[in-house]
Amino acid sequence: MSSVPVTYGEASITPRGDYAHCDADYTCAQQWARYTPQEHELFARLYARQMALLPGRACEEFVRALPHLQARSSIPRFDDINVRLKAATDWEIVAVPGLIPEAAFFSLLAARRFPVTVWLRKPEEFDYIVEPDLFHDLFGHVPLLFEPRFADYMQAFGAGGLKAQGQHALQFLARLYWYTVEFGLIRTPQGLRIYGAGILSSGGEVEHSLHSPQTRRVRFDLLRLLRSRYRIDSYQATYFIIDNFQQLFDATAPDFTPLYDQAAALPEIEAGALLPDEVDEKVSAETV
Numbered sequence: 646m647s648s649v650p651v652t653y654g655e656a657s658i659t660p661r662g663d664y665a666h667c668d669a670d671y672t673c674a675q676q677w678a679r680y681t682p683q684e685h686e687l688f689a690r691l692y693a694r695q696m697a698l699l700p701g702r703a704c705e706e707f708v709r710a711l712p713h714l715q716a717r718s719s720i721p722r723f724d725d726i727n728v729r730l731k732a733a734t735d736w737e738i739v740a741v742p743g744l745i746p747e748a749a750f751f752s753l754l755a756a757r758r759f760p761v762t763v764w765l766r767k768p769e770e771f772d773y774i775v776e777p778d779l780f781h782d783l784f785g786h787v788p789l790l791f792e793p794r795f796a797d798y799m800q801a802f803g804a805g806g807l808k809a810q811g812q813h814a815l816q817f818l819a820r821l822y823w824y825t826v827e828f829g830l831i832r833t834p835q836g837l838r839i840y841g842a843g844i845l846s847s848g849g850e851v852e853h854s855l856h857s858p859q860t861r862r863v864r865f866d867l868l869r870l871l872r873s874r875y876r877i878d879s880y881q882a883t884y885f886i887i888d889n890f891q892q893l894f895d896a897t898a899p900d901f902t903p904l905y906d907q908a909a910a911l912p913e914i915e916a917g918a919l920l921p922d923e924v925d926e927k928v929s930a931e932t933v
Contacts, residue, residue, distance in 0.1 A: 660776060662743025662764060670752065671745040675723045675763055684765050685719040691771065691780045692717055698851045704831050704838040706795065706890070707845060710788035720779065723761065726787065734796035738787060744776055747815045751806025754799055759790060772848045775878040785842025786826075798894055802826070805901060814905040817871045824870050825893060830854060830862065830886045837862075837886065837926075853880045861919055862886055862926040867896050871908040874916050882917030886926065 667673040696717075699708070713729055715721060727737045739753065741760040753760050761782040766774045774781070789795045802822065809818045829841040837855055844850045853860065861883040863869075870885055887893045919925050 660744040662741075662762070664742050667742050671741050671749045671760070672739045672753075672758075673742055673763065675740040677720070677722045680720050680765070683768075687768055687771070688716075688720045688765060688780060689718050692784065694771075694848055695784060695846065695851075698848065699839075699845065701835075702839055702851055702855060703845055704833070704840040706792050707788050707840060710791040711784075713791045714783065714788060716783065720765070721783070726783075730787070730790060733791045734793050736790045736796055736799075738783075738790075747806065747819050748810050751803045751810070751815075751818070754803025755807055756803070757796075757800050759786060759799070761787070777843075781842065781846040785844075785846035789840070789842075794890065794894070798897075799826070802897070805897070809901065809905070812902065812905055814901070814909075817905055817908050818901070820871055820873060820875065821867075821897065823875050823877075824873065824883075824885045825865075825887070828854070828881050828884055829893075830884050831890070832886055832888050840890075841884075843881075850880055854884055860884065861917055863919070863923050864926075865892065865896070868904060868907055868911075869914065869920070871904060872911055873914045873918075876916060 663673075664671075713733070714726060715729075716726075723738050723740060730736050730738065734757075736757045736759060738761045739758045740763045743762050743764065745760060750760060759782075762777055762779050764778060765780060766778045770778075790799065802818075806815065806818050809815050825841065827841050827843040829839075830837050830844075831840050832838075839845055839851065839854060841854075844854045857880075860881065863883065863885060865885045865887045873883060875881065875883075914920070
């Protein structure tokens with residue numbers, strides 16, 4: 646029996662989910678037969694809504710991989726997706742009751758197992774939900790796991806998390822995950838595009854991340870990012886922009902130990918803050 650997890654991101658919520666019936670690694674059964682017709686219909690509406698929003702906003706790699714889900718009309722069985730995912734990149738998805746602790750999360754990633762929440766949001770949460778549900782995890786994260794380089798990066802991320810745990814530095818790696826895998830933006834010849842799952846699966850944050858005048862968009866800087874706080878229960882106040890995926894892979898490949906030491910010795914940066922030497926890309930977000 647596992648307990649309700651504590652996470653590093655600031656929030657005013659208690660994680661939802663049935664943690665009394667999951668294994669020690671926080672995995673559980675999907676129990677696909679328990680989904681109601683109403684839940685399948687809600688999932689299909691969420692899928693259709695995001696498909697209408699993402700053209701010209703999502704990165705090419707995500708758009709190319711999305712059809713592998715085969716999830717347009719109903720909640721898919723995780724086992725069916727795993728047949729295709731295992732063949733593509735040797736990954737699989739596993740069911741979890743909801744948010745899980747970073748240590749358990751990174752352990753699953755290191756084993757090429759991606760945790761997907763089993764419960765789906767309520768109809769009244771159609772436009773915004775404060776924590777990851779089945780739609781967020783499946784639609785937002787899983788498509789890029791079909792891309793071999795990104796799939797390898799995610800496994801390396803998990804291994805880095807296990808190492809960071811021994812260095813008491815998980816909060817820094819959690820920030821890296823949050824500001825890249827969950828809420829990252831990428832520069833393309835056509836303009837800024839989204840690759841972060843938290844944006845890709847959100848109806849409101851797609852527009853907010855690219856065009857809202859109330860948020861900061863700054864160039865990716867690894868040490869700055871590791872010092873940056875975040876909240877998990879609201880639209881993001883800061884987004885980091887990478888020039889390409891190779892920049893992200895290269896920046897996160899070396900040993901992080903010196904960076905952890907540097908980050909720990911410097912003040913934390915509040916979400917939404919702009920440092921004196923930074924440029925806020927509000928205007929260029931639509932034109933670069």
